Amino acid sequence: MIQGPVAIILAAGHGKRMKSEKAKVLHEVCGQPMIHYVVEAARQAGAKTIIVVVGYGADQVRAALADEPDILFATQTRQLGTGDAVKACHTILKDYQGPALVLVGDEPLIRPQPLADLLHRQHEDAAACLLGTAIVPDPTGFGRILRDSAGRFLRIVEQRDCNAEERVIAEVNPSCYVFDLPGLWDALDKLDTSNAQGEYYLTDAPSWLQSMGRKVVALPVLDADDILGVNTRQHLAQAHAIMQARIQDHWMTEGVSIVDPRNTYIDGRVTIGPDSVVFPFSVISGTVKIGSQCRIGPFAHLRDGTVLDDGVEVGAFVEVNRSHFEAGARARHLAYLGDAQVGSNANIGATAVTANFDGRDKHRTTIGANAMIGSGAILVAPVTIGAGATIGANAVVTKGQDVAGGQTVAGIPARPLPNR
Template sequence: MSGPMAVVLAAGKSTRMKSALPKVLHQVCGRPMVEYVLDAARSASVTRIVAIVGHRADLVQAELSKYSDVEFALQVEQKGTGHALMMCRDQLRSHQGAVLVLAGDTPLLKRDSLFRLLATLEDQRATCVIGTARTANNFGLGRIIRDADGRFEKIVEEKDATAEEKRVQEINTGCYAFDSQALLASLDKIKPNNSQAEYYLTDCPRVMKDSGQKVVALETFDMVEALGVNTREQLAEVTRTLQRTAMSNWMVNGTTIVSPENTFIDPQVKLGADTVIEPFSFISGAVVIGDNCHIGPNAVIEGPLQLESGTIVAPFQHLSGK
């Protein structure tokens, strides 16, 4: 058995974003959203990542090829999530152990949730653990159907769901932990028997269950974390979430941000204690600001740049390390 690997689905278009740029390359706080997914996987002890690319594969590969732990599989035609996994059969075949399957458009994934998927796979000797969440706003999302004893039965997509199934509030987040060899075997058995004529990855857990293998649906995600980015509005929402989290952490650790709602600071920025950030300041990139600094208001600082402790950046001043 080897350590876990991750397969990241990154082949999709930006249809609902009305963009020629691949969806996973749209930026969140100065970084392509897919990079946050890679970081989450690495934080869960993944050392090998396969990115499945398709639409404008050249752009996605150019962005991610700088990482030595990322390899690629090409999905020329987008025939569903199950079809995407079929494109990396060789990588799966060469791997003995756990596989995380993640969507490349979920930049808010947390390490602890991925750890729980992997731990449950091992502890319960399952072949699949499905990460689920609960929401009343479930339109368009796959529903988790359980039997009378609460055990996983199947996943039903919106377009294939009955009226009763559509009322189910537990949804599939699109994050899974699989046994690699069981996943391979199940991929050979799924069929495009649905309204989309696609190969659904969601059919793999059903195939496993029907063959007597253990499949667990684990409610381990919250909906904020599971939020996939399909629209520009959702892109802005994810950006705001990362901003709020980062600024809250800095303030807890001794930085004064006078008006967080009127300030933009990349999460990768590092801020010192007793430093004051005035409103309408914009700090982006790899910026390190020392202790007892005073920034702005209306200052612009672009990294890479390091400001020594005690630095004063005047109102409307623009500093750039580029």
Template structure:
């Protein structure tokens, strides 16, 4: 049976008190509405229609071609929002999931279980429910003796017996698609708010004698709808715990999950160890047997097996296997390391490629450079890549040795096996296997240090 989804994402979210539209607020690095859309598609929905309103262009730009979009120009209730997709979906036969774009914690497993109940019982509608310790403010789901839904009662309308029910309506549904749109045509706005409510469809289907089912999620956190920053923090906490559990069960050691931040898109190989204070964001992927942290901040970076990163920041980099980085290194976008490289303390790389086995051990800057294999770059060395207007490239061949406090003034090439003496400023190419010295010859003046001290002391005494 064909499956479709309608994602409600038209609300502005005034309670968020933000310039960013509500459904675009990220949870563990991904916009809420993106979580929802990805989930329904993973659950097998062949068509996904997103109802947009406030911030429509921005929502569409974030989701791109992953969905069809319909504008709800005026927000007149959830039933009205779903009705906007009529021209796209009314003629389809199958099952439609209706879900809000601010419910990022609803899982694929829950939706699949709800769909299975819906289809096996030939229901016209199935409501996703949850049991809450304190259901105050939520609509209660009242079931019949056979477990079917008799009615959904809003909190303000509950009698004492109904108010004692802890099973609530989460606002996520499965519908027989054609019955959904037929019932929507009968929904009116004869209520205090003057809006068209999707919950009225349930009553209309019941009056027709259709079966209404309810599936209760085993995880009450899935009921969280994010309407303010408090709920956003709760959703973040819950999803973080879910992400940590997934990695732990996949063989990753996370020393202190409460002190570690990992976004939903991150991939980590088995037997890697993540120390506290680590932040892993975006399209970051770690191989097996890596050691990360403490206090590593890594974004959009690929790290191969067995590499170690301590107290460092990496963004947009690619790291080979068995590399060691840090502490206090900064690898900026375009940094590419081969296997077995070493990047030490207070080293910065930007748009630089290092071959296998090369080392930049401490206090150096390598930018806009191509460095060969087994190169040693000494303390304080700098590739001088910028003249105030343009960037220039430095090339260093295999097996070269760059001494401490060397300035390589780009564009320049140091050949294979070449040796640049410490303290040199290199402005011309160094051929293969040559030794380059570019510094003033040392001159010692006997006893001159005492004269300098005497002059300085006399000057200070005159000033006092």
């Protein structure tokens, strides 16, 4: 039993202008595939079942979304246009009655709120089709929305089929619809290929529904940024810039200080607590969790799997990868911490390194609370440094040679110093 509302996401296109073997919708924006953002927007708008239509790179797309429990897949076996792509969902949805969002997988900036508004209006108006449109300063590349003298929707004209008068229309169709099912199937059966592309245009479906006496409404609820379609690497860079600005704006609204947003990168999967400060030229990538009152950078690199508890400092030219810093721990300059557990209030000196890779496997380093790791020290994993221990400057603690709590070691290889 299909649970509604349903969202259909079209992700079968090749994206030839990307010049890539990767499926277009899997190119990343701020650390995540484009289609991830579209799926999340549909979910947050209220979609309970999501159908992704795959074609080119189908196996890649299926693998990328394999862990998503609410996603089903339909296959467009031949690239015969958007109408044909939606028709590929008929077998899955043949018994479903209710609203279906139709979106495209290469518009990662689409926001949930206008989609939720469209679903609500479609229900309130009992419309056979509701189109989300946008009014943009440059409509090049989009289908134009034609209206009658009373402002009612007439039809969509694709860019290639526009005459000179239609080309100047600023209201465009970004391929964002809510259709009522099963009525959509009747319109899809009417589509033909008598157009410049020789394809079955989904954009013709609203006009067919209207000709059948069914209600079609076009609402300009989308912003220009929402509808940026990614067809080239230049478009991808534009989408990245807009998404990065949204991500940083969100965290600043939540109480995080970002000193220089233009020279900071924060992945879409990052979480940051209030009163933390991110200094310029810092890169925070992957699934990273940062607590409150932390200080990051400048020139810090936090990588996937990093967790910083409250009050942690990761300073200039420090890289942290798959490591957990407990509250108050500090690595202020020029250090690498990989696969490490760093205890509360521990101090990591300049140029200290956890040597986590032995050429074949990666190993963990555990540093206890209040430990002092001297400048230039190398900790060869796997190794444990006990609470309150001190590692002398430039010491090399070899793998398996654990340092007891409160102990002081120095030298190459590191050896305990006599108590004074």
